[in-house]
Amino acid sequence: xxxxxxxxxxxxxxxxxxxxxxxxxxxxxxxxxxxxxxxxxxxxxxxxxxxxxxxxxxxxxxxxxxxxxxxxxxxxxxxxxxxxxxxxxxxxxxxxxxxxxxxxxxxxxxxxxxxxxxxxxxxxxxxxxxxxxxxxxxxxxxxxxxxxxxxxxxxxxxxxxxxxxxxxxxxxxxxxxxxxxxxxxxxxxxxxxxxxxxxxxxxxxxxxxxxxxxxxxxxxxxxxxxxxxxxxxxxxxxxxxxxxxxxxxxxxxxxxxxxxxxxxxxxxxxxxxxxxxxxxxxxxxxxxxxxxxxxxxxxxxxxxxxxxxxxxxxxxxxxxxxxxxxxxxxxxxxxxxxxxxxxxxxxx
Amino acid sequence: xxxxxxxxxxxxxxxxxxxxxxxxxxxxxxxxxxxxxxxxxxxxxxxxxxxxxxxxxxxxxxxxxxxxxxxxxxxxxxxxxxxxxxxxxxxxxxxxxxxxxxxxxxxxxxxxxxxxxxxxxxxxxxxxxxxxxxxxxxxxxxxxxxxxxxxxxxxxxxxxxxxxxxxxxxxxxxxxxxxxxxxxxxxxxxxxxxxxxxxxxxxxxxxxxxxxxxxxxxxxxxxxxxxxxxxxxxxxxxxxxxxxxxxxxxxxxxxxxxxxxxxxxxxxxxxxxxxxxxxxxxxxxxxxxxxxxxxxxxxxxxxxxxxxxxxxxxxxxxxxxxxxxxxxxxxxxxxxxxxxxxxxxxxx
Numbered sequence: 001x002x003x004x005x006x007x008x009x010x011x012x013x014x015x016x017x018x019x020x021x022x023x024x025x026x027x028x029x030x031x032x033x034x035x036x037x038x039x040x041x042x043x044x045x046x047x048x049x050x051x052x053x054x055x056x057x058x059x060x061x062x063x064x065x066x067x068x069x070x071x072x073x074x075x076x077x078x079x080x081x082x083x084x085x086x087x088x089x090x091x092x093x094x095x096x097x098x099x100x101x102x103x104x105x106x107x108x109x110x111x112x113x114x115x116x117x118x119x120x121x122x123x124x125x126x127x128x129x130x131x132x133x134x135x136x137x138x139x140x141x142x143x144x145x146x147x148x149x150x151x152x153x154x155x156x157x158x159x160x161x162x163x164x165x166x167x168x169x170x171x172x173x174x175x176x177x178x179x180x181x182x183x184x185x186x187x188x189x190x191x192x193x194x195x196x197x198x199x200x201x202x203x204x205x206x207x208x209x210x211x212x213x214x215x216x217x218x219x220x221x222x223x224x225x226x227x228x229x230x231x232x233x234x235x236x237x238x239x240x241x242x243x244x245x246x247x248x249x250x251x252x253x254x255x256x257x258x259x260x261x262x263x264x265x266x267x268x269x270x271x272x273x274x275x276x277x278x279x280x281x282x283x284x285x286x287x288x289x290x291x292x293x294x295x296x297x298x299x300x301x302x303x304x305x306x307x308x309x310x311x312x313x314x315x316x317x318x319x320x321x322x323x324x325x326x327x328x329x330x331x332x333x334x335x336x337x338x339x340x341x342x343x344x345x346x347x348x
Numbered sequence: 349x350x351x352x353x354x355x356x357x358x359x360x361x362x363x364x365x366x367x368x369x370x371x372x373x374x375x376x377x378x379x380x381x382x383x384x385x386x387x388x389x390x391x392x393x394x395x396x397x398x399x400x401x402x403x404x405x406x407x408x409x410x411x412x413x414x415x416x417x418x419x420x421x422x423x424x425x426x427x428x429x430x431x432x433x434x435x436x437x438x439x440x441x442x443x444x445x446x447x448x449x450x451x452x453x454x455x456x457x458x459x460x461x462x463x464x465x466x467x468x469x470x471x472x473x474x475x476x477x478x479x480x481x482x483x484x485x486x487x488x489x490x491x492x493x494x495x496x497x498x499x500x501x502x503x504x505x506x507x508x509x510x511x512x513x514x515x516x517x518x519x520x521x522x523x524x525x526x527x528x529x530x531x532x533x534x535x536x537x538x539x540x541x542x543x544x545x546x547x548x549x550x551x552x553x554x555x556x557x558x559x560x561x562x563x564x565x566x567x568x569x570x571x572x573x574x575x576x577x578x579x580x581x582x583x584x585x586x587x588x589x590x591x592x593x594x595x596x597x598x599x600x601x602x603x604x605x606x607x608x609x610x611x612x613x614x615x616x617x618x619x620x621x622x623x624x625x626x627x628x629x630x631x632x633x634x635x636x637x638x639x640x641x642x643x644x645x646x647x648x649x650x651x652x653x654x655x656x657x658x659x660x661x662x663x664x665x666x667x668x669x670x671x672x673x674x675x676x677x678x679x680x681x682x683x684x685x686x687x688x689x690x691x692x693x694x695x696x
Contacts, residue, residue: 064627239618253626270587270618278601278634279412286626 039110154179315339387458502527663687
């Protein structure tokens, strides 16, 4: 079958959401699949990564990456298979990772290969799910956020919000491997149980367990204060942890999922307890994973080793079918995903 | 005249202020001056330092230093003269710096000398006013905050709030010496003019010049964004600067004078724009000057050199008479002081 006889179903941004993005903000289109020109490749999408950051890409605001334009195919990273190639670096049948977009096929011309981060991946090092989780952007975010910004020392207390999420699960397991005491914060007893029993966290605080649960949990599980806080959620939980900082604490600002559906992703209020940074000579620092691209290979090699020897687990939550994209994405903001959320567009 | 025939007028904390500390929160007492025991010294207070941090010491809250107790002589650092000594390290006539308290005489027994930070100072290196400003706590705070946390590089843009205040004037002049572009933020045209014309800042934004003045000023004077922000004030100005950060910016949290008279010094709202730390991979870090005590001598030597060769100026705002203490302290929070505020208890 020639590539030109294929059709490509796509999800495009129809209009910008003020708060939650719903089905009305997306257009579904179908167009013919083109042939790659000299130097280009055609990739069939297998599984896409669904990430909290995607919500921010929908806002017309200055950020670390330009917003998705109206009418453009929604940006998404994912794993695919090369189905046609006029580039000697990629052969038909190669498994690749890159920015593929929410569509069944991605035609990538030579001058876009680097921009879209297209790289071959080795399924002997990890499954597709693992390549989108521990070995992918969430894993890299967790690795460099914890190691470079957090600089954990054995015996230190590390607190992680969104502990059962993609970044959180990696950070917690890695902090355990590095000899830290690890306390998660997650929503619901099931996630908390899993984080402690399956991933080996020392404790997990259920933020849905009622008024005061986070404060009480931090008091119980962090008697010497918090040395490192890896923040994926922002909002009130960030404020509660600020109130429990140890001297010379480090806070890694990775995200603020509790705020992403506010207008312009703008928090309703900032962290009132930020002067705890002064009292405790502490540091709060933002991380964007792309800055570490030239060191991904080092982190991937280390993490693949932990996956192999069983010291690290990867939990994935896979939704099937490109047509479910609008609702699937919103599972993240409702805290309904359990593990790294991904969208299977085609079975391998 | 024997020390025992002297009387000691003192200002003691009568009750804790909820918001602004007024005369009703203080008691004035007079008691006889005692004689130092073996190893002790008696110091006559000359000039005391009045600092924003003093407001925080009045709150019954966990901080980097215990609160002043009800009935206790108000804590204050200052310069004095040794008038009696049974300690070989101090001779009558020596000029000293230390925690003397808001009182005319301080009897310091041997076991309190270190705790009160009593050290001899050399008036050839600087005047009493300079020893309480550039060569004292404000200068040390500015020096280590800028150099250790800020790590300025030539050509970078440094913004300083409270620019005409004690810490701010040192930070700005030091940043100029280190080759940075320096933009101050201060209240009123007189302070702004002085900061630019006398201290050599590149620009100064008058935050009292009306709605939008800070935003417009930052836009005009920081076209490439803010590399280092030295924050003495907190509140809305912190939020405005957060919105203008350059990549890899550093924010030094030194204080938040706009919030100190709130109940428990608790900001009404936190910095809503804190996610700018993420977008810009920036860092916000608190500094407490006492952590650098073992390196004060290095900074003092460097700064005394700048005072001598005229590259650094020291502006002091001296109020006279211990009885004026309650009102003098509040000049800080009204922004009425022009330069380092100090209280002359006795002429030298």
